[in-house]
Amino acid sequence: MWMYLGLLSAVFLGLHNLCKKHAVQGNEVFPVLLGTISSGFLLILPFYLGSQFAPDYMRDLGFYIEDIPLKTHGFIFIKSAIMATSWVLAYQALKHLPITIVTPIRSAGPFFTFIGAIFIYQERPSPLQWIGFVLIIGSVILYSRIGKKEGIVFTRNKWILAIIAATFLGASSGLYDKFLIQSLALTPQTLQFWFCFYTVLILLVIMAVIWFPKVEKRRAFTWRWSIPAVGVLLQTADYFYFKALQDPEALIMLLSAIKRSQIIIAVVIGGLIFKEQNKRKKLVPLTGIMLGVFLILYS
Incomplete structure (x- = not known):
């Protein structure tokens, strides 16, 4: 069941990436990011209020947000700081690079997760899984060669x-x-609510220093319908992902790889919508990534 939940998460992540490209293209990155996270927070806020004033009803619905100790808040704040940094970097890169280049590089994420899963959680890959990850990384390298034809030199481009x-x-x-x-036994909705809460606070502090004081940047920001759409789609994807992780048998390295199937939506549909170059050539490494994911699932 956890694999199917992972695939559901991948579908919503693919749609999320398309909306994110639309939201950030030619726009100010920081308010877009704040708008997306705030939209996700507002989506979950009614569940928190319901948990405070009608806890039995929310338990019956399965969306009760639990009270957690201060130490656990600290652990969630660490996740918020990690992801806030990751998103700031990713949104800046997405603003300046084609989605058909950014998304496949993001697809190398399972490789880092794969290494961590081996050394931290002692997850043991099979030979087919090794082949699958080599295929994914090799395909990302091939993307770098295609990217050079679009004027993007990977070793000298800061994005x-x-x-x-x-x-x-x-x-x-x-x-x-x-x-x-698994270790702290947090429910998906509890983790999502407090994660969004702390991420919004972190972004507000950053923007108070480097964005709000600059009038020209504030004027350059354009509100788009895709900004709240990104937040809603991300929270939906995360909910299915965290539900999958609740299964004691779930392997984080396989879940991470399954989520990469989102690139079908981002590369194929995104390439058509945003009219990016070399779409046919990009289908070759895309096939390699998908084959790598298939081998991991098959194994």
């Missing part, structure tokens, strides 16, 4: 370095999620 750093931090957060969900 490429930003998206790689964002991918590493995102993978670290994925490993951390297993600890939060």
Whole structure:
């Protein structure tokens, strides 16, 4: 069952990536990011209020948000800090790079998760899983060669370095999620609510220093319908992902790989919508990534 939940998460993540590209393209990154996270927070806020004033009803619905100790709040704040940094880097890169380049690089995330799963959680890969991960990484390298034809030199482009750093931090957060969900026994909705709450606070502090004081940046921001859509789709995807992680048999390295199937939506549909270059050539490494994911699932 946890694999199907992972696939559901991937579908919503793919739609989330398309809306995110629309929201950030030619726009100010920080208010877009704050708007998306705030929208997700407002989506979950009624569940928190319901848990405070009608706890039995929310328990029956399965969306009760629990009271947690101060120490657990600290653990969630760490996740918020990791993901806030990752998103700032990723949104900046997405603003300056084609979605058909950014999304496949993000697809290397399972490799970092894979290494962490081996050394931290002692998850043991099979030979087919090893082959699958080699295929994924090899396909991302092939994307780098295609990217050069679009004027993007991977070794000298700071936005490429930003998206790689964002991918590493995102993978670290994925490993951390297993600890939060399984070791601390947090429910998905409890983790999502407090994670959004602390992330909004972190972004407000950052923006108070580097964005709000600059009038020209405030004027450059454009509100778009896709901004709240990103927040809603992300929270929906995260809910299914955290539900999958609740299963004691769930393997974080396989879940991370399953989520990469979102790139079908981002590369194929996104390439058509945003009219990006070399779409046919990008289907070759896309096939390699999908084959790698298939081998992991098949194994």
